[in-house]
């Protein structure tokens with residue numbers, strides 16, 4: 001079993017990437033093979049100019065293709081997911097996420113954009129063939145902090161929701177390599193986060 005993480009923030013001290021790394025560590029502790037990918041792993045001109053036939057895009061597609069599950073994190077930018085992440089997703093094959101379990105993670109300045117995962121990212125993941133999208137994890141800036149020295153602080157509530165989602169993902173990819181369909185459950189996500197939608 002192999003899992004790829006895709007960090008969609010351009011920020012050096014990224015909150016969403018911190019959540020993603022926490023998830024990756026938990027999966028490693030369960031013995032899963034994790035490969036990490038970020039926006040800086042692809043030359044920016046290839047992203048901006050959409051070099052679909054370039055070497056970086058080919059390497060990206062090969063890595064995603066070999067993964068059983070994909071964890072994707074993003075900041076909320078202008079009420080949606082980041083443009084950098086969209087540029088990466090645009091380099092993937094048409095059905096690149098078919099048959100894979102996908103866990104979306106986002107951080108935003110405000111709880112008001114909790115639904116950005118649902119109306120912004122989820123349709124794009126579906127267009128890429130994803131049919132097994134786990135309940136996403138959304139946290140606000142007050143719930144995740146990254147100190148100047150890189151130390152990460154995650155509120156207990158967010159940590160618990162993230163750990164639960166990660167455990168569900170590993171349960172689905174570990175036993176038989178067969179995935180179970182789970183609807184993206186926004187009601188549960190909203191309740192767990194204590195936000196009104």
Ligand SMILES: Cc1cc2nc3c(=O)[nH]c(=O)nc-3n(C[C@H](O)[C@H](O)[C@H](O)COP(=O)(O)O)c2cc1C
Nearest residue numbers: 009011014015016075076077078079107108109110
């Ligand atoms: C250009 C820009 C646009 C943003 N737009 C929103 C927004 O529409 N809604 C929101 O809740 N937060 C917004 N934010 C705040 C970020 O989503 C928030 O700080 C997030 O945690 C950053 O994640 P990162 O540290 O992983 O980059 C914006 C931040 C930036 C830099």
